Amino acid sequence: MSRLIRYARRTILSSSSIFSKTQFHCLQCHLSHGGTPSVQSRNATLAFLFRSRPYSTGVITKSPFEANILRILRSEIDYQSDYAPPHQPVTKFNSFAVEDRAGEQWMTMNGKFGDSEDIKIEATMFDGFVSVPRVGDDATGEDTRLHISVIVDISKRDGPETVEFVCSAWPDALEIHNIYVFSTSRDNKLVRPYIGPHFGKLSGELRRTLREFLEARGVNDELSVFLHEYMLNKDRIELVRWLQNLKYFVEK
Structure with missing residues (x-):
């Protein structure tokens, strides 16, 4: 049993180490190129984070489709409010x-x-x-x-x-x-x-x-x-x- 526990502990530490190296690599790429990581890099990092840390399931993300709908709706609301802003109804x-x-x-x-x-x-x-x-x-x-x-x-x-x-x-x-x-x-x-x-x-x-x-x-x-x-x-x-x-x- 003690051998099994030691093996599990090494596996967890190994996963944490791999994740830390991945984070460090992404940060290194970011600093060396003077810009932000690519969308693929960010998505890969986030995917690895959620696989490595299953207790982060409380984070709610929107699908690209929903995010696009929200972007269009916000743009339309801003346009309608700026182009012909309504006034308070008369009483x-x-x-x-x-x-x-x-x-x-x-x-x-x-x-x-x-x-x-x-x-x-x-x-x-x-x-x-x-x-x-x-x-x-x-x-x-x-x-x-x-x-x-x-x-x-x-x-x-x-x-x-x-x-x-x-x-x-x-x-x-x-x-x-x-x-x-x-x-x-x-x-x-x-x-x-x-x-x-x-x-x-x-x-x-x-x-x-x-x-x-x-x-x-x-x-x-x-x-x-x-x-x-x-x-x-x-x-x-x-x-x-x-x-x-x-x-x-x-x-x-």
Whole structure:
């Protein structure tokens, strides 16, 4: 048994000695050439280190593929942050309080009209576009108009009734599509509403009156311009957040 222990001890010391000589050789090459060891030399040294010292398994290394992904993600985050850095989302627009929904494709606005109505606006990030001809005598080609879906709920504080406007926000105008009128029952369940006709099928006078109804409550073309500016900034914020979350996942 003592002979076996002495043999094992000599083997361990021999391995340590070989490793020390290997380290010394790499260091000697480094000093003599005035530069850093090659990638192959470093990898060979690291591989020998982990073979010779199995207790170093706690060290976590990334594969070349993962390291390349991280490099690209960091570069993209830096580019997006420098090229078009987003600013802090605004929290107020006219009489509305603006609530950003971080990590989501929506934002919410809340307001009041008089002493009897609550107004809630929910808007998507850009969810579509249309191509339109360029204007002007020498204009050629097409321009792109981005689209935002908007839902406006106007409810009475002293009753269960709510009027909901389903709209499109274009860069310079708000377009109404449908109007729902519904109420909640005593057990707070939503009563399924009759959706009514498309807004475009209503009489001209009724369409004009309903637009004035919304405009009096601050839901107008100016709101559309604000939403497009807000969503341009939110799009940059969410892109950087998405890139960072992806980087954190790969780093773990």
